[in-house]
Amino acid sequence: MTLLGVRNLSRLFGGVAALGGLDLDVYPSEILGLIGPNGAGKTTLFNVISGFFAPTSGTVQMNGETISGLRPDQIAARGIGRTFQQTVLFMKSTVLENIIIGSHMDFSSGLLNQFLHDRRARHDEGRIKEKALEILEFMGLIALKEELAQNLPHGHQRTLGMCVALAADPKVLLLDEPLTGMNQTETTTTIGHIRQLRDRGITIVIVEHNMKAVMSLCERLVVLHYGQKIAEGKPEEIQDNPAVIEAYLGKRRGGDAA
Amino acid sequence: MNVGLFFQCVVNGLAIGGIYAVVAAGFTLILGVMKIMNFGQGQFYMLGAFVSYGLCEVFHLHYAIGLVSAFVTMAFLGIVLQRFVIRYTYEGFFHTVLATTAFATIINQIAVISFGKADRFMSPVIKGRVAVSGIVVSNDKILLIGIGIILFVALHYFMKTKVGKAMRAVTENQETAGLQGINARQIFTITMAVGCGMAGVAGTLVLPILGARADMGLSIFVKILLVIIIGGMGSMPGALLAALIVGLVESFGYQFVGGYNELLLTCCLLPLLYFRPGGLLGKPFAIPE
Amino acid sequence: MRRKGPVVAVLIILFLLPFFVTNNYVLHLIIMACIYSVLALGFSMMWKNRLIMAGQAGLWAVGAYTSALLVTKLGLSFWLALPASGLASGLFALLIFSLALRGGPLLFFGMSLVAGFIIMEVLGSVPFFGGWEGLLDIPGPAIGSFVFLGKIPFYYLALVILLVNVAVFSALYTSRIGRAWTAIGSSPRLAEVQGINVYRYRLASSVIGCFFVGIAGSFYAHYQNLLMPNTFSFQCSIYVQMYALIGGLGYYIAGPILGAFVMVFLPEVLRAGQEFQPIFFGVLLILIIVFLPGGLLSIGERSRLPGFIIRRFRKTAEGGGR
Numbered sequence: 001m002t003l004l005g006v007r008n009l010s011r012l013f014g015g016v017a018a019l020g021g022l023d024l025d026v027y028p029s030e031i032l033g034l035i036g037p038n039g040a041g042k043t044t045l046f047n048v049i050s051g052f053f054a055p056t057s058g059t060v061q062m063n064g065e066t067i068s069g070l071r072p073d074q075i076a077a078r079g080i081g082r083t084f085q086q087t088v089l090f091m092k093s094t095v096l097e098n099i100i101i102g103s104h105m106d107f108s109s110g111l112l113n114q115f116l117h118d119r120r121a122r123h124d125e126g127r128i129k130e131k132a133l134e135i136l137e138f139m140g141l142i143a144l145k146e147e148l149a150q151n152l153p154h155g156h157q158r159t160l161g162m163c164v165a166l167a168a169d170p171k172v173l174l175l176d177e178p179l180t181g182m183n184q185t186e187t188t189t190t191i192g193h194i195r196q197l198r199d200r201g202i203t204i205v206i207v208e209h210n211m212k213a214v215m216s217l218c219e220r221l222v223v224l225h226y227g228q229k230i231a232e233g234k235p236e237e238i239q240d241n242p243a244v245i246e247a248y249l250g251k252r253r254g255g256d257a258a
Numbered sequence: 259m260n261v262g263l264f265f266q267c268v269v270n271g272l273a274i275g276g277i278y279a280v281v282a283a284g285f286t287l288i289l290g291v292m293k294i295m296n297f298g299q300g301q302f303y304m305l306g307a308f309v310s311y312g313l314c315e316v317f318h319l320h321y322a323i324g325l326v327s328a329f330v331t332m333a334f335l336g337i338v339l340q341r342f343v344i345r346y347t348y349e350g351f352f353h354t355v356l357a358t359t360a361f362a363t364i365i366n367q368i369a370v371i372s373f374g375k376a377d378r379f380m381s382p383v384i385k386g387r388v389a390v391s392g393i394v395v396s397n398d399k400i401l402l403i404g405i406g407i408i409l410f411v412a413l414h415y416f417m418k419t420k421v422g423k424a425m426r427a428v429t430e431n432q433e434t435a436g437l438q439g440i441n442a443r444q445i446f447t448i449t450m451a452v453g454c455g456m457a458g459v460a461g462t463l464v465l466p467i468l469g470a471r472a473d474m475g476l477s478i479f480v481k482i483l484l485v486i487i488i489g490g491m492g493s494m495p496g497a498l499l500a501a502l503i504v505g506l507v508e509s510f511g512y513q514f515v516g517g518y519n520e521l522l523l524t525c526c527l528l529p530l531l532y533f534r535p536g537g538l539l540g541k542p543f544a545i546p547e
Numbered sequence: 548m549r550r551k552g553p554v555v556a557v558l559i560i561l562f563l564l565p566f567f568v569t570n571n572y573v574l575h576l577i578i579m580a581c582i583y584s585v586l587a588l589g590f591s592m593m594w595k596n597r598l599i600m601a602g603q604a605g606l607w608a609v610g611a612y613t614s615a616l617l618v619t620k621l622g623l624s625f626w627l628a629l630p631a632s633g634l635a636s637g638l639f640a641l642l643i644f645s646l647a648l649r650g651g652p653l654l655f656f657g658m659s660l661v662a663g664f665i666i667m668e669v670l671g672s673v674p675f676f677g678g679w680e681g682l683l684d685i686p687g688p689a690i691g692s693f694v695f696l697g698k699i700p701f702y703y704l705a706l707v708i709l710l711v712n713v714a715v716f717s718a719l720y721t722s723r724i725g726r727a728w729t730a731i732g733s734s735p736r737l738a739e740v741q742g743i744n745v746y747r748y749r750l751a752s753s754v755i756g757c758f759f760v761g762i763a764g765s766f767y768a769h770y771q772n773l774l775m776p777n778t779f780s781f782q783c784s785i786y787v788q789m790y791a792l793i794g795g796l797g798y799y800i801a802g803p804i805l806g807a808f809v810m811v812f813l814p815e816v817l818r819a820g821q822e823f824q825p826i827f828f829g830v831l832l833i834l835i836i837v838f839l840p841g842g843l844l845s846i847g848e849r850s851r852l853p854g855f856i857i858r859r860f861r862k863t864a865e866g867g868g869r
Contacts, residue, residue, distance in 0.1 A: 050740055072739035082740055090733040101726045105742035114722040121722070168741050346837045352599050356792060357836045359785055364829035371822055476781065480664050487657040 002061075003028045003203055004049070004080070004172050009058035009068075011041075011048055011227075018044040019227040022058070026172065031194065031204045033218030033235070035211075037247055041227035042207045043085055046174050050082045051075040062172070077105060081170030083161045085177050085207075091150040095141055095160055098149055099132035102167035106131070135163050139193055155186040162193070173197065175206040179213055191217050215239070223247070266395050267509045273399040273467065275505020276406035277460050282482040282489070282497040283413065284456035290429045290492050291449040294348050297358040298339065299457050300479030301365040302332045306458025307470035308373065314465075315380045324465075325405070328458035336454025340447055348446075362475065369472040379469040398466045405463060409456070410498070416452075425449060561706060565699045574698040578770065580811040581705040585712050585763040587790035587803030589756035592716065594791065595725075595799055596749045597732045599656045602663025603787040606757045608779035609666065610636040610764025612676055615685045615774055625688040629765045636761025637754045644753045648746055655749075663784050671776040681775035685768050701770050708766060712759045713800055719755070720799060728752060782825070786810065789832055795842025802844055809843065 006024040010017060018041045026032055034042050047053050049060050051072035060068040062078050070078075090098045106128060109120040136142040139159055144152065149160060158178055165173060175194070179187050191213055198204055208214050214221070214235070221238045223231040225247040231238055238244055285299045309331050310324035339361060347353040382398050416422045427435040428445050436442060461470070481504065489500025568574060586603050593600045600606075610632035617623040617631060647658035671679040687695040688704070695701060719725050727748050730738035735745050768774050794806030814824055839845065 052736075052739075071744065072736075073742050073744045076740050076742040084736070088734055088737045090730060090737065092733060093729065101730045102737075102741045104723065104727055104730070104738075107723050109723075111724065114724060115718050117718065117722065164737070164741065343833055343837065347840070350840065352594075352788075352796075353792075353836050353840055355599070355601075356785075356788055357833055360829040360832040360836070363782070363785070363825045367822070367825040367829070480661075480781075483657065483664075484661055487654070487661060491653055491657060 001028065002026065003063065004205075005061040006045070006049070007059045007061065009045075009048065009060065010056045011044055011053055012056045017227050019048065019055075022224075022227065022229055024222060024229065026203060026205055028203055029198060029201060030220060031198050031206065031218050033214045033221040034205060034207045034224065035209075035214060035221060035238075036224035036230075039226075040224040040247075042224055043176060044227070045224070046082060046176055046207065049075075049174065050080060076168055076170075079169070079171035080174065081165040081168045081172070082174035083158075083165050083176050083178060085180075087154070087157045087161060089149040089157060089160055089164065092148065094146050094148055095136065095152070095163075096129075096132055096145040098160060098164050099135055099167045100128055102164040103128045103132065105168060132167065135166050138196070139163050139166075140189065155182045158182065159186075159190065159193075162190075166197070170202060172203045172205065175204060175208075177207055177209065179208055179210045187213060263513070267513055268506070269395045269399050269403070270512075271506030271509030272502065273402045273505070274508060275502040276403055277464050278478070278481055278485050278505055279498050279501035280406060280409060280460040280463070281457050281478060282485045282501050283410070283494060284453035284460075285482055286486065286492065286494050286497045287425075287456075288449055288453040289486075290494070291425050292344075292348055292446050294344065294351060294354040295358070296339075296450075296453065297355055297479070298362040298365065299454070299482065300475035300477075301362045301369075302336065302454040302457035302475075303461040303478050304369060304470070304472070304475035305335065305365065306332050306461030307465050307474065308369070308378070308461075309458065310462040310465050311378050311380060311470050315378070321462075321466075325459055325462050328462040329455040332458025332461075333451035333455035336450040337447055339454070340450040344446075344450070345443075362479075366473060366475055369475075373472040375472060377469040377471050380465045382466050396467070402463045402467065409459065413456075421445075421448060558710075561710075562703075565702055571698050574702055576811050576815065578698065578702055578705045580808045581709045582763045582767055583787070583790055583807040583811060584709055584804040585759050586787045587794070587807050588712055588716060588800065589760045590787050590791045591796070591799045591803045592728075592752050592756040593749075594796060595720075595728045595732050596752050597735075598652050598749060598753065599659070599788075600753070600756070601656055601660035601788070602666070602784055603659075603760060604779040604781070604783035605659075605663035605666035606636045606640060606760045607764045607767070607783075608670060608774075608776070609639050610761030611768040611774050611779075612670060612682065612764075613761070614765030615682050615768040616676075618769070619682070619685060625686075625765075625769055626690075629762055632765035633758040633761040636764065637758035640753045640757035641750070644750055648749055648753075652749075655753075660784075663779075663781060667776050667779050667781075670779070676776075677774065679776060681773055682768075683773045685772045685774065687769050687772060695769075701766075705766060705770075708759075708762060709804075713804075715759075716800060724748070724751075786828075789828070792832070793835055793842055795844030797841060798844045802842055805843060 002025045004026040006022055009019055009022040009024075011019040022041075022045070024045075034045070036042055044053070048055055048068070051067070051070055051074070055068050058068070059066050062075075062080060065078070067075050067078055067080075090101055093101060107114070107124050109118075109124045113121040113124075133142065133145070136145055139162065141156060141159060141163065144156065149157065152160065158181065162175070162178060165175075178194075179190060182190060187210065194204055194206070194217060206214070206218065218235060221231075221233065221235055222229055223238060223241070223244050225243075230243050230247060231241045233241075281299060281303050284302075285296060288294065288296045288299075306328035310321075310328045313319045313327055314321055314324040339358070343357050343361065344354060347357045382396065417426060424435070424440045424445055425448070427438065427440055428442055432442055435445075461474075482501075485500045485504050486497055488504065489496030489498070564577075565574065568577070586607055589606075590600050590603055613635040614625070614628040614632040617628040618625055623631070643658055643662055644655060647655045670676045676682065688700075689695060695704075720728075727738065727743045730741065730743055731745050731748055739745055790806035790810055791803045792806065793809060794802030794804065796802060798805075810828075814827075817827070835842070841848065
């Protein structure tokens with residue numbers, strides 16, 4: 001029972017296929033790892049799924065509905081959330097404000113209610129704020145709620161990025177290298193959080209270069225290379241897969257290691 | 259419309275389009291490399307014209323000296339602007355727009371106060387005209403087109419030099435260029451020099467044909483903004499193409515409609531943007547978000 | 548609004564102002580400063596979305612000429628023409644910017660700039676709009692038999708327009724809509740993945756901003772009793788941007804108002820000659836952009852201004868570019 005499906009997806013940039021004929025299934029409540037050497041197309045895949053690029057051919061489906069070609073905000077409304085490879089936040093706002101702003105879709109009062117600041121709107125504001133505090137509590141950032149996002153250390157900023165994504169109440173959460181730049185403690189904590197998110201019912205697709213983390217966290221892996229799927233399966237199987245090893249070794253000679 | 263009139267309109271169109279092209283090219287160069295808009299570009303054009311006027315008409319020096327001097331003085335002034343103002347502001351697109359606008363306002367007002375509102379004319383460089391089917395076209399216009407072509411060829415080869423390649427690298431990605439050892443600030447200075455110098459040369463080119471006026475900076479700036487928007491902001495070939503099209507539309511339009519030049523432009527060309535919001539040859543370029 | 552006390556006090560002072568200030572010229576300056584504040588407030592609303600509205604004078608002109616023509620040619624009452632002008636400007640903004648925004652903030656900037664020029668050109672060239680000599684004999688407002696004479700009625704009208712503008716914008720900025728705008732201005736990509744339709748919210752900000760600009764235009768037409776295209780020049784648009792910048796771009800309500808009032812009263816204080824005013828303002832603008840880019844209201848954010856100046860020079864002296 002596929003939750004998020006990618007069918008024969010291709011995305012070309014000026015003749016170069018960043019993604020070529022990709023087929024992928026994401027099942028509910030799993031943690032799927034997306035790995036591959038640099039330039040394999042992992043972030044491009046995320047960009048197509050979340051709507052920043054339309055596919056050159058092929059489709060993306062969520063819950064049976066075709067979502068490829070929709071705007072990013074429409075795709076967000078259908079339950080797909082994501083984080084970014086670079087740290088993307090509302091820098092000049094506080095940590096709490098970031099979550100509240102990010103909760104844009106979660107308002108039951110209409111625009112007129114909002115404009116008039118009537119009881120219904122104020123009730124909404126209270127509820128959103130409660131929810132925001134809860135998210136911060138859950139991810140361990142509650143003490144920093146009044147800090148400006150730009151003043152946070154890098155690791156906390158990445159965590160905040162995940163919090164903001166959570167504010168959108170996603171069914172599927174695409175995490176783009178969430179562990180980059182984190183030390184060992186932060187990494188362990190974040191891995192714990194990701195597991196807890198899965199237990200709460202959120203399906204996770206994670207792109208990561210930290211292989212140790214990937215192996216322990218993900219139940220299933222998909223390996224991309226030059227925009228194509230070259231392997232799929234349990235982490236133990238992938239580790240010994242000769243095609244995968246070659247893809248990484250071939251890159252590692254010239255490129256940078258994970 | 260007989261052949262002669264057609265020929266005249268084409269030449270006029272290419273001449274005026276050539277002027278727009280040179281000024282717009284300088285503007286686009288600065289836009290592409292430094293990701294800022296130099297709102298003073300029109301003033302460099304105006305000052306270049308006056309510098310040449312002073313040298314050629316008052317001191318009776320050769321036109322070629324006028325061209326070179328206009329380039330050099332405007333390049334210098336562009337460097338001054340870069341070092342004293344833009345250096346502090348270019349991280350903010352809007353701040354740089356306002357700062358260069360302020361600069362333009364200052365220069366424009368000083369010029370109006372100093373030079374007054376009268377036109378300054380220069381005697382023709384190459385006297386005489388070319389006649390086709392009884393319609394005459396002054397030689398100067400043909401000279402203008404010729405020099406314009408030379409300028410663009412020169413620019414083309416300049417972009418292939420080491421400096422030009424460095425400028426291209428900075429346009430693509432400033433950080434990576436820095437990693438390759440390119441000093442962005444030096445490149446910016448050169449870019450401003452070339453971009454503003456080109457505007458000065460354009461001013462010199464128009465001098466024998468339309469003369470110099472203290473407030474010509476603003477009117478040409480409006481034109482090249484239209485040119486840039488139509489051609490695609492950040493695209494050099496787009497600017498060139500759009501400039502020539504605008505010049506031709508103005509030239510032919512003037513024959514048929516009289517004074518409604520800008521309106522004619524808008525009516526015909528801006529709806530194009532509906533189909534191609536990025537302009538004719540626009541590359542995706544965004545104000546750094 | 549938690550502290551109602553000071554707000555009420557300020558309002559009382561504002562409404563009693565004409566009893567203290569009897570100089571007609573000063574009242575005129577205040578009235579113009581109120582109108583310029585409205586223009587700058589509109590600019591700021593778009594800036595909140597990181598949109599640079601470079602042709603504000605044009606949209607102001609749309610409102611002004613619409614009102615003037617509705618009243619003089621159709622005999623409409625001023626009080627109907629006033630909101631109609633707002634609608635006209637808003638509609639105009641909707642038409643141009645629904646197209647321009649498809650090309651992002653850069654095309655918005657370019658189109659708004661070009662629109663400003665073209666509007667002035669059209670108003671001057673087309674006889675229906677009065678041409679370059681302008682539209683004359685525009686009647687002032689009247690309530691029944693009470694005709695607006697002298698500065699005082701206009702002062703109250705301008706004040707009410709400004710206050711309504713401020714109230715509406717405050718309500719919007721503190722609502723979910725305002726937060727969406729904050730998101731868009733801060734990081735449009737992130738705003739989109741959180742479900743915000745960036746295009747629609749940006750368009751809305753431009754239409755709402757221009758609505759009030761149109762109303763300010765209507766006021767201006769019936770206050771001055773004549774309209775000349777040269778008033779609505781590129782220079783005017785630049786001044787609007789200056790008001791917002793000088794006050795402080797980060798302060799979306801206080802900034803534009805402060806900037807407008809400072810810029811209106813400063814030349815009076817300094818007695819600059821008419822010819823040299825643009826030069827003076829140009830230099831002032833450059834100084835503020837370089838040394839105080841956050842505007843006057845950001846002075847509180849810096850601990851020591853002199854130290855800041857030294858750091859500014861040191862910052863750019865070392866290393867290139869950034």
